[in-house]
Every structure is written in C-alpha cells, then in structure tokens.
Amino acid sequence: MAAALPYRDLNSYLRQRFGERVQKITLDAGLTCPNRDGRVGTGGCLYCNARGSGTGAWVRGQSLAAQMAEGMSRLGRRYGAAKFIAYFQSFSNTYAPLARLKDLYDAVLDFPQVVGLSIGTRPDCLPDEVLDLLAGYARERLVWLELGLQSAHDATLARLNRGHDVACFTAAVCRAAAQGLAVVAHVILGLPEEGPEEIAATAAYLGRLPLHGVKMHLLYVVKDSGLARLHAAGEYACLTEDRYVNLAADFIERLPPHLVIHRLTSDPHPEELLAPAWCLDKSRVLGRLQEEFARRGCRQGDRWDG
Ligand code: SF4
Numbered sequence: 001m002a003a004a005l006p007y008r009d010l011n012s013y014l015r016q017r018f019g020e021r022v023q024k025i026t027l028d029a030g031l032t033c034p035n036r037d038g039r040v041g042t043g044g045c046l047y048c049n050a051r052g053s054g055t056g057a058w059v060r061g062q063s064l065a066a067q068m069a070e071g072m073s074r075l076g077r078r079y080g081a082a083k084f085i086a087y088f089q090s091f092s093n094t095y096a097p098l099a100r101l102k103d104l105y106d107a108v109l110d111f112p113q114v115v116g117l118s119i120g121t122r123p124d125c126l127p128d129e130v131l132d133l134l135a136g137y138a139r140e141r142l143v144w145l146e147l148g149l150q151s152a153h154d155a156t157l158a159r160l161n162r163g164h165d166v167a168c169f170t171a172a173v174c175r176a177a178a179q180g181l182a183v184v185a186h187v188i189l190g191l192p193e194e195g196p197e198e199i200a201a202t203a204a205y206l207g208r209l210p211l212h213g214v215k216m217h218l219l220y221v222v223k224d225s226g227l228a229r230l231h232a233a234g235e236y237a238c239l240t241e242d243r244y245v246n247l248a249a250d251f252i253e254r255l256p257p258h259l260v261i262h263r264l265t266s267d268p269h270p271e272e273l274l275a276p277a278w279c280l281d282k283s284r285v286l287g288r289l290q291e292e293f294a295r296r297g298c299r300q301g302d303r304w305d306g
Contacts, residue, residue: 006299023081025071028090030058040163087118116142123172135179152205182212190219190239203254213260238276257301
C-alpha cells in the first residue's frame, strides 16, 4: 500500500467517496468572461490571454458532447476510470442566461458515467438563481464551485486586473456554502510583489472560510498576455522550481487539514507557455514537493493557526 501523502489529495478523496478512481474531464462550453467583454473590464487578468485559461476546444468546433466522449475515452484508457466529473473550465462558466447554463450542465449530466459537476467561475458572477440551480444539482450529486481568488491581498488583485476584491470573494464563498455547495478556491503562487508573508496570509485567510478545497497554481507566462509584456520588458521574473517547491510546502503547511488539495501546481499548454520551462515537467515538481515535505517532516495543517 502506498504511503499516505502529507496533504489531503484529491484522488484519495474521490476514491473514498466513490470507491474507485474518478477523473475530471476538462470542458470548454464557449462562454466568455465579464473581465473581457466589458461588463467588468476588457483586458482580462494579467496572466490570461484570449483563450481564457481554457482548452480552446469550442473554437476548434468541438461540441460539449464530443469533448465528453473524447475525454471519457482518453482518460478511461489511461487510468482505467469509468466515472467522471465534468469540469467547465474555460472562461466564466456561470456567465450566461440561466436557461443556457442549465442546458449546458444538463447536457453533460445526461452521460451516465458523470458523477459530478465542477464549475469554474469568478466570485462576482454568481447570481442567486445560478446558485439555486447548482444547489439543486448538489442535492443529488457532487458539485464543486471553483472560484478564482488568487491572492487575499487587494493590492495584488488590482495589480492583476482581477476586477474584484477580496471582500467579493468572501461574500461569494459564504453565499455558496450557505446553499450547501462545496467551494474550491484557486490561488496562485509567484504573483508580482508577493513573497512568503503574503502567501502565508492568503493561506490563513482561506483557513477561516467555509471551503471544501484549494487549487494551487504557479504563475506562468503565456503568449499574448499582459504578463508576457511585463516578462519581455524584464519587469517580472518567474519563480524558480526550488522557490516554488518551498513556497508551496509553506502554503500547504498553513492550510487546515480538512481542505482537499485539488491541484499542487499548474499544467500549462506547452504551445502557449513562454516561461518558466521547468513547470512542464509536472511529475518532477510533484516529486520534489514530496521530498520537501519528507525533508521538513511536516504535513498539511502543521502551521495552521486555527
Ligand atoms: S476571470 Fe478567468 S477567463 Fe476572465 S480574464 Fe481572468 S483568468 Fe481570464
């Protein structure tokens, strides 16, 4: 039997809940984002490009049904998985009229292999009727609401051009949790002008919220983003692999032990990535993180202040 990991990992959580391996299928539903279409802003977040942090499958003409079929086939072959979570990842997946959202969610839930929904969106994009819709699904199956926070510091969010503040995120999490929804917070390590103190404060903030889990990202530079321009001008330097491993271990130590870690580092599209190249070798980064926990003799929650 494999040794227990020093953090609450997603695969183990899903195995406990469903009794078998469950894989997420990443979907692009052809939606947009209020931080791109002008409702909140037009430039998007500093690190994002016109692909909206997504797969680009929709603009390539792949319907949701085709994306589901391809994902189930590929992940079934690779992992032997027979159950799946439909993950609406690209852009803001609660940003459309209610009827359209319901059609999209229902279309993937029609697949009998789908045991849950994961909806990625912004904290300022959660009208009551959408929360009601998601809460209805959550009474019968797994539903995760994945909300971008990135940092618990308003100055950083302004620098990133996020178009919302920390208070907006707090309110969104509390409203969703009050409806019984499991919320996953996205955070980024390596943000401009953030170091260990800011990251520790973000972990402490997350620990005080009614969250189900956390998804960690490395800040990386993609083509045609605002960050690419800063990077080219020498105004942003990416984290080194050593630095990321250290900061990630610090961050996880400060999270409460009950939070499920949905992701430990980023998974960029190789053809879009400008820097840092080391992040493409995800398994090496994850291995180094395990080594760092072993070297420290610590685990998730050891430095939680709750
Ligand atoms: S909210 Fe998401 S999709 Fe919209 S600009 Fe920011 S990263 Fe891109």
